[in-house]
Amino acid sequence: MGVNSPLTVRPATVTDVPALVELAAVTFPLACPPSTTAEAIAEHLRVKLSAEVIGGWVAREDSTVVVAADGDRLCAYALVVTGPCGDPLAARALATVGVDPDHIHELSKIYALPAQQGSGIAAALLDACVAAAVDAHGEAPVWLGTNSENARAQAFYRRCGFEVVGERTFNVGGRDESDVVMLRA
Ligand SMILES: CC(C)(COP(=O)(O)OP(=O)(O)OC[C@H]1O[C@@H](n2cnc3c(N)ncnc32)[C@H](O)[C@@H]1OP(=O)(O)O)[C@@H](O)C(=O)NCCC(=O)NCCS
Secondary structure, eight states, X not given: OOOOOOOEEEEOOGGGHHHHHHHHHHHGXXXXXXXXXXXXXXXXXXXXXXXXXXXXXXXXTTXXXXXXXXXXXXXXXXXXXXXXXXOHHHHHHHHHTTOOTTSEEEEEEEEEOGGGTTSSHHHHHHHHHHHHHHHXXXXXXXXEEEXXXXXXXXXXXXXXXXXXXXXXXXXXXXXEEEEEEEEEO
């Protein structure tokens, strides 16, 4: 799919943090299965997607944050974290298929507003974020976890070259959700 969009894809800066917090709050629920409660989502936003946490992504050397913006308005973002895989279940799945979980990029987040979905911007954002992480830290396989019921995201990731290599759980607001682990070697 080609990109048919006026959006600018660029690295995030510290001044983007308040808008990233808002974008994360609007888009995180889109990745959750219907069984995830509003309370669990609210707790996840409070603890895992706060201004402090998101400011940390922008500041940390091992994190790469890229946004798609329509002028001043952020419409999508992606986060790649580079280094040892911090998830024991995912690390085991990666090791099982012969990938060293200690030297790897994680596509930790990719979220687009509904109006931008299907435009091709998500693939451009994924490419830009991984390319920036590779520039900063070198070539390595890329893994991600996504909810096992998130069929759209899984279709998108498969089209971007990922395949399912295992499973893990992902805690949202105190409740373990079932994820697939996907890899682009
Ligand atoms: C995941 C996301 C970034 C992908 O971006 P996108 O613009 O929607 O992706 P695309 O439209 O390029 O690709 C989506 C694919 O899913 C398919 N699809 C659409 N709706 C679907 C559905 N309900 N079930 C299964 N597949 C579906 C599309 O046909 C397309 O596949 P194809 O290119 O092979 O035909 C975006 O959907 C999003 O932000 N979703 C909400 C947040 C989220 O789930 N983020 C991922 C968390 S891990």
